[in-house]
Amino acid sequence: MSIRTLDKVVKNCNIYRMMTEDEKRRCELRANMFKALAHPLRIYMLEKLKERPWCVCELAAELGVDKSIASKYLTILKDAGLVGMQKRGILVEYTLTAPCVLNLAACAESDVLSNRKKALLG
Amino acid sequence: MSIRTLDKVVKNCNIYRMMTEDEKRRCELRANMFKALAHPLRIYMLEKLKERPWCVCELAAELGVDKSIASKYLTILKDAGLVGMQKRGILVEYTLTAPCVLNLAACAESDVLSNRKKALLG
DNA sequence: ATAACTGTTGCAAAATATAGAAACTATTTT
DNA sequence: AAAATAGTTTCTATATTTTGCAACAGTTAT
Numbered sequence: 001m002s003i004r005t006l007d008k009v010v011k012n013c014n015i016y017r018m019m020t021e022d023e024k025r026r027c028e029l030r031a032n033m034f035k036a037l038a039h040p041l042r043i044y045m046l047e048k049l050k051e052r053p054w055c056v057c058e059l060a061a062e063l064g065v066d067k068s069i070a071s072k073y074l075t076i077l078k079d080a081g082l083v084g085m086q087k088r089g090i091l092v093e094y095t096l097t098a099p100c101v102l103n104l105a106a107c108a109e110s111d112v113l114s115n116r117k118k119a120l121l122g
Numbered sequence: 123m124s125i126r127t128l129d130k131v132v133k134n135c136n137i138y139r140m141m142t143e144d145e146k147r148r149c150e151l152r153a154n155m156f157k158a159l160a161h162p163l164r165i166y167m168l169e170k171l172k173e174r175p176w177c178v179c180e181l182a183a184e185l186g187v188d189k190s191i192a193s194k195y196l197t198i199l200k201d202a203g204l205v206g207m208q209k210r211g212i213l214v215e216y217t218l219t220a221p222c223v224l225n226l227a228a229c230a231e232s233d234v235l236s237n238r239k240k241a242l243l244g
Numbered sequence: 245a246t247a248a249c250t251g252t253t254g255c256a257a258a259a260t261a262t263a264g265a266a267a268c269t270a271t272t273t274t
Numbered sequence: 275a276a277a278a279t280a281g282t283t284t285c286t287a288t289a290t291t292t293t294g295c296a297a298c299a300g301t302t303a304t
Contacts, residue, residue: 161291161292190296191292191294194292211302
């Protein structure tokens with residue numbers, strides 16, 4: 001087939017297959033994890049939690065936000081499977097349960113950052 | 123200090139420091155990368171681009187979306203430094219430039235997924 | 245020149261995410 | 275019992291994303 005008939009081929013035939021349900025689920029799962037990570041302060045929270053467990057009000061103070069905000073961020077991270085919580089008396093202690101996400105965050109400073117520089121320059 | 127005076131300490135003193143400008147920038151950069159990844163179809167695109175270069179209309183067909191949508195997704199991924207593009211005659215060929223992001227996506231199926239199961243059960 | 249094709253951009257509507265304050269629960273101290 | 279503290283939830287306003295369509299620009303074939 002000629003290279004200039006791609007759109008027509010695409011519309012009339014089905015050489016392009018649909019996503020399977022499994023693929024759909026997997027991509028949604030991954031996207032959900034990334035969505036939880038898509039906020040600067042939630043990233044910062046995870047970096048703090050890498051050092052040691054923190055309670056909500058400590059993190060709220062460290063981030064300079066209301067405790068309701070900090071609590072919501074932590075809920076989002078927990079639902080994404082990135083942190084865990086445990087009641088300790090009056091406090092609620094959050095801990096990092098998926099340290100791998102921070103290793104991968106370093107990816108942003110290597111490959112990705114140099115790509116962006118290239119993109120800006122050229 | 124007693125454990126129940128945390129809030130007061132937080133409000134009156136400054137044992138909790140502000141984020142530095144450097145930390146702010148780093149967290150924003152990482153969050154931006156994750157924002158680009160925070161969409162199921164963009165994840166799927168990256169998986170396809172891992173196999174080989176694709177042009178826009180092929181990816182649009184594979185994903186089952188309008189080419190304008192596919193083009194916008196690819197622009198987002200490019201701005202984030204995750205893919206690169208190159209004109210080839212009438213076609214625009216996109217390639218994966220930061221393969222590390224897919225390794226880290228696998229993180230979602232190991233640590234993270236098991237954490238979410240635990241969270242749902244317990 | 246005209247027509248067909250690839251890709252990007254602009255626009256408006258719909259959907260989603262965020263922030264801030266207040267209300268609420270539960271625990272601990274007095 | 276009453277007051278203070280830690281944390282979650284609810285509500286509303288605002289901001290950001292996403293989507294779908296149409297218009298547009300550039301390239302190639304007829």
